[in-house]
Amino acid sequence: MAEKYVGKSIKRNEDRRLLTGNSTFIDDINLPGMLHVAIKRSDFAHAKINKIDVEKAKALPGVVAVYTADDLGDYWRPGPLQVPPPSVIKGAIFNARPLECIAKNKIRFSGEPVAVVVAEDRYIAEDALDLIDLDVEILPYVGDLEKTVAPDAPLIHEDLESNLAADVVQEVGSWEKAVAEADVVVKKRLLVNRVAGAALENRGIVVNWDANLNLLTVWATTQGPIPMRNSIAKYLGLLENQVRLINPAIGGGFGPKIMSSQIDDVVIPWIAMKLKRPIKWVEDRRENFLGTTSERDQLHYAEIALKKDGTILGVKDVFYHNTGAYNPYGMTVPLNTQAHTVSNYRVPNFLTEIKMVFTNQMVVTPVRGAGRPQGVFVMERLLDAAAEELGMDKAEIRRINLLQPEDFPLRSGIIGQDFVEGVLDSGNYPYALEQTLEKIEYEKFKKEIQPKARAEGKYKGIGIAMFTEGTAVGPYEGCKVMVGVTGKVSVVTAYSNQGQGHYTTFAQIAADNLGVKVTDVDVVTGDSGQWSWGVGAFASRGITLVGTAIHNASLKVREKALNLASKLLETPVDELEMEDSVVRVADIPEKFISLGDLAMRSNPTRGTVEPGMEPGLEAASYYGPPHGATGFGSLGMIVEVDPETGKINIERIVITDDCGQPVNPMVVDGQIHGGLQMGIGEAFYENLVYDDYGQLVTASFMDYLFPQATDMPDKFEIIHSQTKSPLNPLGIKGVGEAGAIAPPACMMQAFEDALGLKDMFITESSINPSKLYHYVQKAKGA
Amino acid sequence: MKPAPFDYYAPTSVEEALDKLTELGYSGKVLAGGQSLIPAMNFRMARPTALVDLNKVKELSYIKPTADGGLAIGTMTRDSVVEDDILVNERFPILVNTIKHIAHKQIRNRGTFGGAIAHADPAAQLPAAILLLDANLKVLSKSGERWVKATDFFIGPFMTVLEPEEMLAEVVLPPMAPRTGASYQQVSRQKGGYAQAAVISTVTLDGSDRVKEARVALFSVGESALLASKPNQVLAGQVPTAEAIEEVAAYVAKNECDPGTDIHGTEEYRRNLVHVLVRRALIDAVQQAKK
């Protein structure tokens, strides 16, 4: 038997190309005669548009055209909802207000597009932006999650009665009953801040209309190439195959790049067809902050009911979710919060209510974590507060409430982002908890290390938090696998790649089934001209959905190859083996035929074929799970805090993560590293801040702090526990968001533990040294 | 993030540069390392109509010892060159330690010693360092040269006494007195990031370990870099006890700085930082002086 690749930490196929600068990113695409776009964005957060004067801008030499909503005529219309709300939740209210590609009568957030300049180069286009006069009537700004739904709040969408965007109640068991039986009920008001999904590369689009071929070619950084392609086709009245959407190499996505039906994909293709010239728009960093969606921003009123011994009886969580000025992404984020609040524990009674509100801020759509960190933050903070109240150890209160291996599969009773009742497919949560506690030496830390440090004047603390990561949700993905005449294998999917390692992990799966070297598998992602079905990169679903489709398709190809070889070698299939890019007779190694020859023979060019014959060593396959596969884990951290300055140092991070069967543990580690860094960023560095007028004051990396390598400990200690998912043949689950979920909850606990002040309880998911200092002062009664 | 249109000149001599600056007057601006000016132009916060690039003026880049044991540093000397220079390490180790806190190496490879001073960012290290070290600045214009004390150079945030047709040419550091210890203390959100509060101090001791002179420079906590006066008033002639240092630190935090509240910290927090950092800096500087 040849060595199998799945489960091995092999080096990545794509790295040579990337590291030697031989990948093409969106800004590398330059076409003859290409024009450049700059977008005029509103400086006002809430205003009625009286007039937009673009005459001076149009007159600037080098400017080709300037468009406002009025210039779009009938083409202008509010975009479709990219994600509809689920219809299955009883009593749910959802007031759909999809994005406007370009503001028409009213501006609803600072940064909203109001005009588009097309010029010979980007410099001129930006010069022209300065010449556009915006005459508006300024309206009062609403940004507060609670005040926005107060009776006297100014309306963001005047046709609605209030700024309430949605209201969804889900209840399992009875919270009332839990309270009646409880010895203690602990209540907390908890705040989760807003963060950017800041990728290394910003968004961009290049469009070329070929009127002779009737073909619109679009290069875009989207995480959802097929939906974007379909949306463009529908807007422009083209057939799907008259729009070829290509993902160039993409420098990170993290969620916001999933959005379509925005100015870039609605207006820029329209302009390209109108002007019959190729057009490029590449967002700069400032514009990314102002013009790209972001996430988190929830306010929770949460309660937990327990028995004296720490057993959880129930949890209630009523939360405000800021969707920003529109809600094109439906309920995905807050539903994820609901689905990830109590998901580690036995909670017989759970009441959760979403109050989604409109504000004059950037639209909220998923950012890595996508609602999960909020739910986990709330639950883990509640447990910490309850442990304090009951005088229990933080690990112990978790230990006694965890779901047990025999509880799976577990129907959660909560409808999730995939519109079906959540089912936790498999898990071993106690194992995950104990692994981390053991590795981080929890007991030793508490008994020896911490007191010793304290005696030396050092404030060290430990945190432990659990998390689940619902991954791999439907509807489906698909792929095509083909053995070529060279014997090399082509895997083509429309899934989009932003650096997750697909060119390796997808190849590993195909290589194992087809007996070829992993470096002989070529993976194409995100090119609708090569494969035209799929949904997109979100919810940590790539490896499970596409991976399973590749597994199934490559097995079909294997079967085709073996059948053909069986005929040619005049040997029954079960006496053949497929290895080293050949099919050989198991007992007679010199009797073989190469995969390349088989591929050649599978496409006869003369003669006749048998009825029903399908040419080529090629097969397509689709995979759609009945529900998601749930990853999970535990996170432990040791921090040191300087109580005088609020400066922190993260000494150790130990994470146990379970993503079922890891296809490539090294790639999984990479996902976890990045996720952890992002989660730490959210907890201590990153923060999107609006001022009292709705201006984003953190619109550059001068003010928006990004976690740096120097902010991280020397290493991340990762334990892979492997509870295979019963849902798919390889037993895999996703991992893309795992690392980003628990850090805020874990860090706040560690800070409190380090400082050891009785009444110090951190109620927000993001703090900084100054806030930490004030928490200390407050707890000391200063 | 593209700059507004501008003209560009790249003189190769000081004389040529000064001619150009005189000709351009208020519409011209010196380009040194560009690490502050170029981002400001890309954000269109700065819109000079013409740049006079000094990068080809080789005669402005040097580090020379002065006879009295100090140093003269040409304005275009890169931060990283100063940082790695043997003479600077021997004579002004505190300057080396200070420079290491400016951004990251890549930025120090471009950013210039004089540029950081001329830029007069209230959050920058070098204006505070030259106040602390009592530097003398050579300013050139077509009509000649003048010398300005560091203490007279800064007049507000991003404002100096330089006229548009003038350039900063050289910074002269007088020698450090014997038995002088120094300390650099800062709190910033991240390594390489601008400080939320920072203190550089020197303490010179006499033969009986009493303070001859205590100097404390602060930055990032006011409209420009500051020299606190209380430390020397209280400590000069005294044995620097922990109590005396604590008194000085508390006073400076309360009365000799003016930090504001921003998204990263409250005024109260930043005054607290000044308190803590002045204390730590003086204790450390005294210890260094005793070595």
Ligand SMILES: Cc1cc2nc3c(=O)[nH]c(=O)nc-3n(C[C@H](O)[C@H](O)[C@H](O)COP(=O)(O)OP(=O)(O)OC[C@H]3O[C@@H](n4cnc5c(N)ncnc54)[C@H](O)[C@@H]3O)c2cc1C
């Ligand atoms: C990411 C980043 C982080 C940074 N972090 C820090 C930090 O932590 N601390 C810090 O102090 N700085 C920091 N800086 C700024 C950096 O140190 C700059 O290099 C410095 O402030 C300006 O020096 P420069 O040579 O680049 O000047 P330039 O940007 O070229 O010029 C700055 C200003 O000074 C004027 N000027 C320059 N030279 C002269 C001269 N000889 N005569 C008259 N006028 C002149 C210019 O006209 C301009 O107005 C950072 C910069 C970046 C990009």
